[in-house]
Amino acid sequence: MGEVLLSARGIEIRFGGVVAADGIDLDVFEGESLAIIGPNGAGKTTFLNISTGYLRPQAGTVSFLGQEITARPPREITRLGIARAFQIPQLFLDQTVMENMLISAASHVRRWSPFTPMSAMPERREMERLLELVGVKGYSERLARELPEGQRKLVDIALALALKPKLLLMDEPTSGVASSEKLGIMDILTTALKQEQVTSVFVEHDMDMVERYANRVAVWSAGKIQKIGPPAEVLQDPAVREHVIGI
């Protein structure tokens, strides 16, 4: 495995009586695809929220490439190279898909003339390439609100890729998508991430997806990591099968 990108140590957070993180230690290595699984309320999304600065842990630290990022604001963490895709796609619905992408590109390059039309930005080509990579190029001039859910998910991920991140955190990339489309979306996604050399962490409920697309899987349970390792090994564990997968 490559070098450690993201490293969490002793993360704790409680919401009233609910323990969402109870001493989480986790390293994410460069180049891997790590799946996070576990029952609802186990603290999977909370971990993503802490890693991206949306929540401040009550104890513990998160570092990225050796630099501590605990509780830094999301935009600073984003600029360091951690991008995020959401369970419910977070797009600028009143703007076209290309405008969405160019806003992301402009956020990333942070150098443009205030009076040059955004549509004439040199990054446009690259954004077209990314949209093509995730298979939604045909939608680029449509308003984001006109897109079906599956396509919105892909645009949401393309927005993250436009930031040229080192690490992409995805919350249920295939939720809300018809099961017949799931494999297609994950294939597109895996290819895109590999091509862009982006390390990924994704929360997932579908064990087929985990088995097929993750190099490593971490099992969350009541704010703790119950087990972590290669999918073939972890998913065969009797305790995991009983408590998490429910068989």
Place this chain on the structure above:
Amino acid sequence: MAGWTSPLRIVAVAGFALAAIAPLFVPSWATLVALILAKAVVVLGIIVLLQAGQVSFGHAMFFALGAYASAFWGKYIGTGDLMVYLVLGATISTIAGLIVGLFVVRYREIFFGMLNLAFSMVLWSLLEKMFHYTNGADGIRVARPTVAGFSFTPDAFQYVILYVSLALALIAYVVVQRYLDSPLGHMLKAIKSNETRLEYLGTSARRVLLTGYVLSAFLAGVGGVLVGVIQGIATPEFGFWTKSGEFVFIAILGGFGHALGAFAGAATFEIVRYYASAQLANAWQLILGVVLIAIILYAPSGLIGLMRRNRPREGGE
């Protein structure tokens, strides 16, 4: 996009040409048209903020600062030059915009609107109460300034101020439309639809809004100088909340999907006021109220939206 650009452009060119030529034949229109253009400059700033979904009920403060900057110059220093007034008014309102902006951009929607209103009412109170300096509710006369060193008779001056207003309004229009087309303008719209996502792209929404806010304060200051000079007076009413409401009214009337909405709105508003107030005394507000209700119900993207029907929906739903 070409589908809507052309008809809108034709209307824009025709409108500006009419504003430049018609007063030559009907002298009484010169002041009316100048006033329309000056107000439109202020409303352009309101339109900028509306892109982010934020409504300011306090922009009259920057408008008043522009007008009072000229008035104070006249009162304490002597008759000045229009260019000096413009630079002074714009500078003061821009600095005030930056200071007030640092506070208000932390808030959204009703809180943003009300905090702006609160700041503007502080200024209004000061203008009302500091009688020794401001003449209170009577206001301060703005003497007719020289323009680039030349002085003019009242008759000639009404044309000079008309063409200065026209030139400034055109520049402001181009600047604002370019700004709205730029990445910053698109980020402003992104604040309205999904501010969280913007932060997750690494952009500070507050900074984006602050840029728009300072631009809008600058435009309000320029408009304030022009209106002060056109009307020859600056009164505390310039900074009263109803004046702020008037600018928002004009922006909604004209439509804020395009910078031209400011001109369509200001022209309609001032023309209705001009004629209706002559014919129907105090009923002109009633007429404008009915017009606004009709616009909100039947043309939510304003007068300019009526010309852009074939464009995909955007902005004010």
